[in-house]
Amino acid sequence: MLQNPVRALRRRGALIVALLGAAAILLSACSAATSTPAAPPTTDPAAQGASLVNEFLTILQQPDAAKADRLKTFLSPEFQLVRDTGDQLNKDAYLLKSAVVATFKIANLVGTQGGDVLVVSYRLTTSETINGVAQTTTAPRLSVFRWMDGAWRLSAHSNFGALPK
Numbered sequence: 243m244l245q246n247p248v249r250a251l252r253r254r255g256a257l258i259v260a261l262l263g264a265a266a267i268l269l270s271a272c273s274a275a276t277s278t279p280a281a282p283p284t285t286d287p288a289a290q291g292a293s294l295v296n297e298f299l300t301i302l303q304q305p306d307a308a309k310a311d312r313l314k315t316f317l318s319p320e321f322q323l324v325r326d327t328g329d330q331l332n333k334d335a336y337l338l339k340s341a342v343v344a345t346f347k348i349a350n351l352v353g354t355q356g357g358d359v360l361v362v363s364y365r366l367t368t369s370e371t372i373n374g375v376a377q378t379t380t381a382p383r384l385s386v387f388r389w390m391d392g393a394w395r396l397s398a399h400s401n402f403g404a405l406p407k
Contacts (some may be wrong), residue, residue, distance in 0.1 A: 280389070284307040284355045287388075291353030291362030294387050294394055302343040302370070310337055310351065318388050318395035326381065342371040358389035362398045365405070 284290045292399040301312045314337065321333040331339060351364040382405070386398040 260373060280358060282389075284353075284360065287355040287360060287362075288351055288356070289353070290394075291360055291364075291385075291387075292348065292351050293378075294396070295326035295348060295351070295361070295362055295383075295385055298385065298399075299343055299346045299348075299366075299394055302341050309340060313337055313340060316396055318390060318397045320397055321395075322398050324400045326403045331374075339373065344369040344371075346370075360387040360389075360394060361385075362387070381405055 248344050251292045258292070280323045298316065301309055301316060304312065313346045317336065319333065321336065323329075323336050325329045325331075337346040346366060346368040353360060353362045353373060355361075359372065362385045364383055364385075365380060367378075369376070369378045371377070382402040384398075386404075388397040389395075
């Protein structure tokens with residue numbers, strides 16, 4: 243039995259549209275993957291983490307205007323901070339209420355990397371002012387950095403309670 247020529251053309255047309263759609267999806271996926279370069283593999287995540295944590299704490303030592311400008315680019319858009327008081331701040335809130343660090347010393351730093359994420363845990367001894375309260379503490383910290391736009395950005399940071407002396 244002969245097939246209706248109109249029906250055959252419609253089937254071919256539908257097949258061509260489906261193939262073109264699939265090709266477009268594959269091309270867009272490939273271009274998206276190549277437009278954002280992957281994080282460089284870190285041969286020493288602890289050293290990279292120490293450098294980034296030092297940069298963050300040094301930014302917090304700067305005068306307010308300079309500090310806010312640096313934090314705007316250093317913090318990722320999804321940034322969150324949890325303080326040992328339970329305060330939870332997103333990027334915008336942290337830009338208004340960032341800590342003022344006078345001095346700091348980092349110890350027991352451990353860094354790990356998985357793809358575009360670098361996780362750093364450490365013990366921090368610091369003299370700082372948070373919400374107007376000056377304090378000197380030694381406490382564990384956890385910082386998570388994400389590779390984006392060609393640089394590491396601080397994505398999350400957590401302050402844990404002070405360690406007993």
